[in-house]
Amino acid sequence: MGALRYFAKLGEVVPSVPRPTRRPDLKYRLIFTLAAVAVYYAMASTVVYPLTAGAGPQLPMLMQVVFAATTGTLAQLGIGPIVTAGLIIQVLVGGKLIELDLSKPEDRKLFTQAEKGLALIIAAVEAAGFALAYRLNPYVTASVALQFFTGALILLILDETIQKGYGIGSGVSLFILAGVARTIVWDLLAPVTVTITTPEGSTVSQYYGVIPYIVSSSIGGGLDLGRLIYGYVPGYLVGGEAAMLPSLTGAVATLLLLFVVIYLQGMKINIPVTVQRAPGIRGRVPLNFLYVSNIPVLLFGIIVSDVLLIRNMVEAYLPQHRWLAESLNSALLYLTPPRGLLGVYYDPVRALVYAAVLMGAAVLLGLMWVEVGGLSPAQQAENLVRSGISVPGMRSNPKALEAVLARYVYPLAILSSLIVASLAVVADVFLVFGGGIGLLLASGIIQQLYTALTYEQALEMYPTLRKFIGE
Template structure:
């Protein structure tokens, strides 16, 4: 009997191909192109912006952001102090119950999606092609607007501001409209700075401002609170002097001021200052490679490769991913809390003040312990959190240099276009030399950023470890740019 060779069919030959997704994304972008052209846009400046004008517009943008962060949403009905996403506010530049409720979450998420598509080769574009670059930026803006609308609907329909049946459908629509319009305005403010009207990136500026505002408030707030120990000031510094003046036992007063629980204390403030100082110190670590001009061999240019090669990008991307996962887990737990699979993802409890905190599931191990004491009591959770933070920050940092055009090959091509050649080396060896430093700096910098974030969280630094890292790296980059352009 003849042998019949049966060849297994190729399962899903198309959907496993990158080319399939590449053609699909290209078709979607082509279909969206007419709509992208209708999006609001900040025009590119036609002439060089003077330094004092950049400072002025940066201050204007920052002022508008602060106003949006204080204007309350019209129509919300919610108990004071209830904030189920309180630990994400600082790092996403959002403020509970205001127009900046969503913060930078939609914008960061949209940028992450497109950069991942670009890095995977599914969405490719030529950065030197003006039309392709404009289409890519327009797609990112459109996705950001859609993410804003989606999150605004999720917040409102999920009962963040009270049941829809209580607040009414017209009010719910009005809340969604307020959040969506604010998201559009924030995107335009960020685009304004990015296109050269101001200094640096709007997203980084907003996060740094939010972190610094939180630190100042928790250090010098004169709000009084009574949680069972008598009248206390919220601000750590104000409370420190209040205890020393009013308490007869000065040693006991000093102990309470340094280590009091449930309110900011002096150890939190000292940890914050220490993390800031360490980050600023490490910013100075760099390797400088010497390049010569092709036409002027005697002219040497230094190209610095910093330890924090990707700056605060790793922790920003990690925060964007975690915030979306946490929000999705909370939404599922509120609706299907008894489902075993939902509880495996994350279980949540509520404090007396209405704050939700993770109590089980995967989310519990990915969230930072509330204090060093809590970290000691839960060693497995602490270990998983430390490994997760360090590994993800290092991974995101390494991937980002390929996604954003910071790899050794792309840097080499840019330097060649500027007419620079590596001193003492041939042109064909430039990529090899840069590969000795750039990937190492990216991974090492990401790992250190993750480790510093963990240290700040465990030490109880004000503003969370992620927020402090974002603020300190942003402030340092602004100082560098200020010093450079003021010369």
């Protein structure tokens, strides 16, 4: 608890706005939400001084998507510190390593402030780690690190302001969705040309976006099926990864995967229950088929980003231990997917290892999240009994209800983790726009935002509902 209070004390340093005394209307909250997205886009497009666009070590696609990060910009860290800090505190509290009763206002405040404080520490460490990777002189490195840290601080403030009721949803989800949407639109419509030098010394210029490429090639001729289907430029193919560009296959796969994910998210497993106060009334408690949602792949993305950060710091601080940096590079190779069908063809071992690691990690992380995220059978049974709900033919006993729920919860957690990981692997193989994990995260966020907007619209249309729900 002492460490938590230290983090909370540090979190008080972060500027914050008070909660609105009266809930702002929906129009105002929509405008504020869009303004926050605009600020994020501006940050993701602002290269920090004195770096240049595209210079230095590039962030893996996985990290760019999961953390809404952009290499070399004010959004270099993205929401990484916020997400990582939140998950660490959640695991500590959910695992009972720190005793907090989140039903008490003072404990909830301590929880929130501790998240902010830990996020500041993580942001400082990550900013230093990424700045060191550019190998600049100490003063310039400190300047770059400060700019990275400032960007993370701005996103932290925006996230808190949105969650306090000035916007809709959460800033973390909003920025992830904005990053994935930007990638999808760019891959589909980018009118810029890319010039690539082949090993033979010749150059190849093509439109980056799929639609501009198809239109220009149809008009001027020279439509290349290899680029269209596999996403590679003829004459420049190294291990199946070099010069990979958006393809028509990726566009079609993006639509198909989006439909599949939306369908799976709508599936429910219904458990028959009775209401104690009205024994004759029976109902159903729905459990989501994707029980742990996209949390396992999100946690996997955090692990990969941490390995990358450690690699950067080892290369900067311990150049004499080159073997350690090379070991981490080898680990990163198998923790990130090969690019496209040709990447799988040229390096099948990497593809198989990545798929096995992602699926195995997803199952373990999914089961862990069930226990620490309030999704365990015991926690669910306690909540249902407190609400006056029981299973037909059984006494209103949390242990009996827990045994029934356990038959559903753990199989669903394992199955949903495997399904989400499998979808991510398939999406990466077919070069889905935004990446497999990114599209999974985005689809879940879209559903959450739709639910939140529907809820807010209902309150706008029927103000008397506020009295019934205590707002």
